[in-house]
Amino acid sequence: MTASIQQIARKVGVSKAAVSMALKGHPNISEKRRTQIRKIAEELGYHPNAAALTLNTKRTGYIGFILSDDMAGGWTNVYFSTILQGVEACCHGRGYGLHISRYNLSNIDTFVFPEKVGQRSVDGLILAGGRIEAAVVNRFREFGTPCVAIGDTMEIAGIIPSVAQDVEGGLLKAVDYAAGLGHVRIGFRYEPTPRGREVAETLIRRAKANPATAHCQVSAIDPEGLWGDYYAADQLMKAWGGLPKDKRPTLIIGNDQTLLAFLKKLRSAGFNCPQDVSLISVGDTFLCEFADPGLTAVKYDLEMIGRTAGDILIDHLEGKKPLSPASSRKDFAFELAVRDSCGVPKRD
Amino acid sequence: MTASIQQIARKVGVSKAAVSMALKGHPNISEKRRTQIRKIAEELGYHPNAAALTLNTKRTGYIGFILSDDMAGGWTNVYFSTILQGVEACCHGRGYGLHISRYNLSNIDTFVFPEKVGQRSVDGLILAGGRIEAAVVNRFREFGTPCVAIGDTMEIAGIIPSVAQDVEGGLLKAVDYAAGLGHVRIGFRYEPTPRGREVAETLIRRAKANPATAHCQVSAIDPEGLWGDYYAADQLMKAWGGLPKDKRPTLIIGNDQTLLAFLKKLRSAGFNCPQDVSLISVGDTFLCEFADPGLTAVKYDLEMIGRTAGDILIDHLEGKKPLSPASSRKDFAFELAVRDSCGVPKRD
DNA sequence: TTGTACGCGTTATCAT
DNA sequence: ATGATAACGCGTACAA
Numbered sequence: 001m002t003a004s005i006q007q008i009a010r011k012v013g014v015s016k017a018a019v020s021m022a023l024k025g026h027p028n029i030s031e032k033r034r035t036q037i038r039k040i041a042e043e044l045g046y047h048p049n050a051a052a053l054t055l056n057t058k059r060t061g062y063i064g065f066i067l068s069d070d071m072a073g074g075w076t077n078v079y080f081s082t083i084l085q086g087v088e089a090c091c092h093g094r095g096y097g098l099h100i101s102r103y104n105l106s107n108i109d110t111f112v113f114p115e116k117v118g119q120r121s122v123d124g125l126i127l128a129g130g131r132i133e134a135a136v137v138n139r140f141r142e143f144g145t146p147c148v149a150i151g152d153t154m155e156i157a158g159i160i161p162s163v164a165q166d167v168e169g170g171l172l173k174a175v176d177y178a179a180g181l182g183h184v185r186i187g188f189r190y191e192p193t194p195r196g197r198e199v200a201e202t203l204i205r206r207a208k209a210n211p212a213t214a215h216c217q218v219s220a221i222d223p224e225g226l227w228g229d230y231y232a233a234d235q236l237m238k239a240w241g242g243l244p245k246d247k248r249p250t251l252i253i254g255n256d257q258t259l260l261a262f263l264k265k266l267r268s269a270g271f272n273c274p275q276d277v278s279l280i281s282v283g284d285t286f287l288c289e290f291a292d293p294g295l296t297a298v299k300y301d302l303e304m305i306g307r308t309a310g311d312i313l314i315d316h317l318e319g320k321k322p323l324s325p326a327s328s329r330k331d332f333a334f335e336l337a338v339r340d341s342c343g344v345p346k347r348d
Numbered sequence: 349m350t351a352s353i354q355q356i357a358r359k360v361g362v363s364k365a366a367v368s369m370a371l372k373g374h375p376n377i378s379e380k381r382r383t384q385i386r387k388i389a390e391e392l393g394y395h396p397n398a399a400a401l402t403l404n405t406k407r408t409g410y411i412g413f414i415l416s417d418d419m420a421g422g423w424t425n426v427y428f429s430t431i432l433q434g435v436e437a438c439c440h441g442r443g444y445g446l447h448i449s450r451y452n453l454s455n456i457d458t459f460v461f462p463e464k465v466g467q468r469s470v471d472g473l474i475l476a477g478g479r480i481e482a483a484v485v486n487r488f489r490e491f492g493t494p495c496v497a498i499g500d501t502m503e504i505a506g507i508i509p510s511v512a513q514d515v516e517g518g519l520l521k522a523v524d525y526a527a528g529l530g531h532v533r534i535g536f537r538y539e540p541t542p543r544g545r546e547v548a549e550t551l552i553r554r555a556k557a558n559p560a561t562a563h564c565q566v567s568a569i570d571p572e573g574l575w576g577d578y579y580a581a582d583q584l585m586k587a588w589g590g591l592p593k594d595k596r597p598t599l600i601i602g603n604d605q606t607l608l609a610f611l612k613k614l615r616s617a618g619f620n621c622p623q624d625v626s627l628i629s630v631g632d633t634f635l636c637e638f639a640d641p642g643l644t645a646v647k648y649d650l651e652m653i654g655r656t657a658g659d660i661l662i663d664h665l666e667g668k669k670p671l672s673p674a675s676s677r678k679d680f681a682f683e684l685a686v687r688d689s690c691g692v693p694k695r696d
Numbered sequence: 697t698t699g700t701a702c703g704c705g706t707t708a709t710c711a712t
Numbered sequence: 713a714t715g716a717t718a719a720c721g722c723g724t725a726c727a728a
Contacts, residue, residue: 002468002492005705015716020706028714045491047466051402052704055721060399061464062447075433076634081424088423092449097464099410099447101440116409116445118395120350143393144350230638260638267640286424290578290608292615292640353723363698368723376697400722403703 003044011044012037062097063313064122066114068105068129072226072257075100078285079228079256079302080128083150086306087126094314096123108135117145124148124313130227131193132156146323148313150305152330154195161327163309167282170298170334171203171253172210174280177296177336178251179213183278183345186216187249189236189258192223219249233261240277241269250345251278256287259295263341274343284337294339300332308332351392360388410445411661412470414462416453416477420574420605423448426633427576427604427650428476431498434654435474442662444471456483465493472496472661478575479541480504494671496661498653500678502543509675511657515630518646518682519551519601520558522628525644525684526599527561531626531693534564535597537584537606540571567597581609588625589617598693599626604635607643611689622691632685642687648680656680 009019014037022029022037023046029037054060065087071077075084084100091098099122104110106129116122117140124146127137134155140147141160149156152164171188178186186207190200200220207213221239225232236258240248254262259279266273273279273293281288284297308329316323357364362385370377370385371394377385402408413435419425423432432448439446447470452458454477464470465488472494475485482503488495489508497504500512519536526534536551538544548568555561569587573580584606588596602610607627614621621627621641629636632645656677664671 004703006703016705017707017717018715021715024706026707030714033714045466047463047468049403049704050464050467050469051399051408052721053467053706054399055397055403055704056706058721062469073634075423075436076426076429078424078426081429085423088448088450095463097447097469098449099445100436101446102436115395115443116398119398119401120395121398121410121445230634264638264640264642286421286578290612292612294612352721354721364723365699365725366697368725369697378697381697397722400703401724403722404724406703 002049003041003046004049005046008037008041008044008046012040059317060121060123061095062099062122063091063310063317064099064101064114064117064125066105066125066127067100067102068127068132069102070104070106070131070226071129072229074102077228077257078287079283082285082302083128083306083309086303086308087310088306089303090307090310090314094310096314105129105136106131106133108133111136111139113139113143117143123317126150126309126313129153130191131195134159146313146316148309148323150309152195152328153193154198158325161312161323161325161329163305163312163328164330165283165300165302165305165332166330166334167199168202168206170282170300171199172206172213173334173336174253174282174298175203175207175213175216175218176210178253178278178280178342179216181278181342181344183251184216185247185249185251186218187221187240187252188218189221189232189252189254190223191227191255192225193227196223221252221254228255228257230257230261232258233265236262237265237269249277251280251342253280253282256281256283256285256295256297260287260291263291263295274341275346278342278345280342288337288339291341293341296339296342297337298334299337300334304332350397351389351394352397353394356385356389356392356394359392360385407665408469408471409443410447410470411439411658411665412447412449412462412465412473414453414473414475415448415450416475416480417450418452418454418479418574419477420577420579422450425576425605426635427631430633430650431476431654431657434651434656435658436654437651438655438658438662442658444662453477453484454479454481456481459484459487461487461491465491471665474498474657474661477501478539479543482507494661494664496657496671498657500543500676501541502546506673509660509671509673509677511653511660511676512678513631513648513650513653513680514678514682515547516550516554518630518648519547520554520561521682521684522601522630522646523551523555523561523564523566524558526601526626526628526690527564529626529690529692531599532564533595533597533599534566535569535588535600536566537569537580537600537602538571539575539603540573541575544571569600569602576603576605578605578609580606581613584610585613585617597625599628599690601628601630604629604631604633604643604645608635608639611639611643622689623694626690626693628690636685636687639689641689643689644687645685646682647685648682652680
């Protein structure tokens, strides 16, 4: 079915080498031979065989995208599928194929080294997830597979480049906006990872340090369950609703999926958004736009984050750049997409 | 970094062939040699090289999932990412890798043959999208790449196996439920493809033929834009709201994404669901569950659809089954997930 | 058990 | 200048 370089060579009456050279415009082949060979190759629908190519170039033309197991929803998680969208666009645009899979990246004890990586069928990896253990990353590195991470899980800082949104910046902007509306008690539902905890602490500290928000009481709402879990809304409802009215945050910051689910819980418990509580999502997927009320959100260009991760990896693979933590990026622009989930707080 | 079979052979002091045989338990190799060789292989972290393997087995161990370009949202489209979830689980479970990409499958004039497929870097393809042209599928077939389609776009019926939900069955169940609640004017917003049109016509005919729903006026609401588009809600609003009150459907059936967006449009236009209009989604993603009100939906196991498509393809690749349209599946169980978007219609 | 050919494309060396 | 020959990379399989 597929024409090999051999068959073309026989048909034209030259050697394999001649065909190979003709196809890539090597000067050793005369003008007319080249056009003749190319014509035949075209007719036979010649494509170089990927396996043969890989065998001597040592490059597969594929990169792998591994999404950590602990991510709620897996590929249906809109936050990550939006990033995937960017990665895929990047790969496609640069002529690379994209191989996707899910593995446990968050726990070295249960980590299984991906067989396909072991067989060297990808040139590099993009690792994504809420938590990625350093030990896991080191397994890949020791094996010699270049890696780039998406998300700035603290465990791997300083090991490989990571591409992430500026979470702290976004949170401060959200708090600032909240303060401007008159909110004082602000709850931040952080993500269930060490990094999530760290982010919460940083936010509290920096909000205190900022004159515009220093009077706010920013509190961390402890998470349970998986990263970005819908079902975390139950727990959030309990945490928030369980507080006496004059202690409850009047505004809650969290991720889109959790807040979307929380919105429903609120209604069924007889509360209204934004009358009883305001919400701000950190990360703006289409869920925020189509929620009702629309969720005010810190909007990052998630596709761009995916595309950037792809570019860093491929630039490295093509020898353009070394792959060091110094290539990390978290300087993406963000803005507040104001919708209808925030209002002026009720007086106690 | 990676140990080749050569290196192991040298280290042990035997031939390449001996190592190859030992590793796969060939009886020609003595017990002790085998264990010895395996031990060394283990120590050196031996993995067979995928390219070399492919070169003589003619099998890559990868399958490709191509999502048509014309799909609104791309990988973020929850309907398809849920299916992807199933495909990925299937591949992972059966030891295959999954390569994903987007190409235009709906129009042969703008179709570009995927380079990676041309290079034979996948063993087979799963094609997904609202509309897949027969001419496009035939290109793959002529090239010799086994294909399975997801969704029963009429253009390719009889060419390759397709795996799809039973749309008509689900629609009838929805109409039946609607009739039971007392709805008479029922609108079905079909998808913007020839197959969508056909589905609408079938639904209307079969609803008429069923005694329980024969009194209903099922009407087709013409679509615009992309398949599953959020922004189709504008047009749906115009079509519905533009009708005189006593002609308006009291219940609308459509896809989850369009209805989710429509829900917002309704509210901002001063309507209420389900008081003013009831909604039923055909296809139940998490969007339906977290919409407010929750969307009553015909629930298909989308992951199972993805898994099944993967199984059919891989069964074929492993020689277990021929790949004919006769392998098509659309007999998946479905049920109505009753939520809060349907009520008793108001009297005119 | 070993030697060797094979599959496929690249590239360095050698011959006109 | 042009093109052929051969080796290489890696694992499989068959003849020796």
